[in-house]
Amino acid sequence: MFDVLVYLYETYWRPDACPDAAQLHRKLSAVGFERDDIRDALNWLDGLAAAAQSVGEQTQAHSLRVYTADELAQLGPASIEFISFLASAGVLPPPMREVVLDRAMAIEGGPVDLEDLKIIVLMVFWSLGEEPDALILDELFVAPEERLIH
Template sequence: MFDVLVYLYETYWRPDACPDHAQLTRKLASVGFETDEIREALSWLDGLAAAAESHVGTQGAQSLRVYSPAEQEHLGEASIGFISFLESAGVLPPPMREMVIDRASAIPGGPVDLEDLKIIVLMVFWSLGEEPDALILDELFVDEDERLIH
């Protein structure tokens, strides 16, 4: 599913640039994605669109997020730490944080892999028509093992 999401992010600038589900399904299948993978991704994107609509106009007031034990188990320590890092850096306001948590919670299994969480964060920005700044994009795309320390 995450490969489909990355493909959509790289291919379409905004969600409204995507064709309807039927046409998009055909296009994704012609590129080589499996039917189940496409169906999962499109269902996940429908949930993302619903979350984006419900957060439109929500103020970015400061808030403290307390994770339930179930959320802690599902998200995992690394993912919660990364969400906290983005919040403290001022790039993930509370409404977007809640969208990230909602969409991460929609992923079966757990804990959520950090690389998968980064894709979720990227897709939340994408769904709202926002582009994270260059440093955050670097954080989302570059694997820690591949980073050069200057």
């Protein structure tokens, strides 16, 4: 499913550039994605669209997030640490954080791998029509051992 999401991000720079679900399903099949992965990705994106609609309605500038036991189990320590890092850096405001958490909880068979969580974060930015800055893109795509320190 995550391969499909990355493909969509790279191919359709904005969600409104995607064709309708039936045509998108055909295109993804033609590219070679498995039917189950396509179905899971499109269902996940439907949930993302619904969750993203609520972002504009929430206006909290600051908030304290306490994770439930289910969230702790589904996310794991590395993912929670990464979400906290993004929030403390000011690039993941509370409403967006809640969308990330909602979509991470929608993934079956947790805990969610950190690399998969990074894709979720990227897709949340994408769904809202926002481009993360270069440093955040670096955090989302470049493995720490591959980074060059100047």
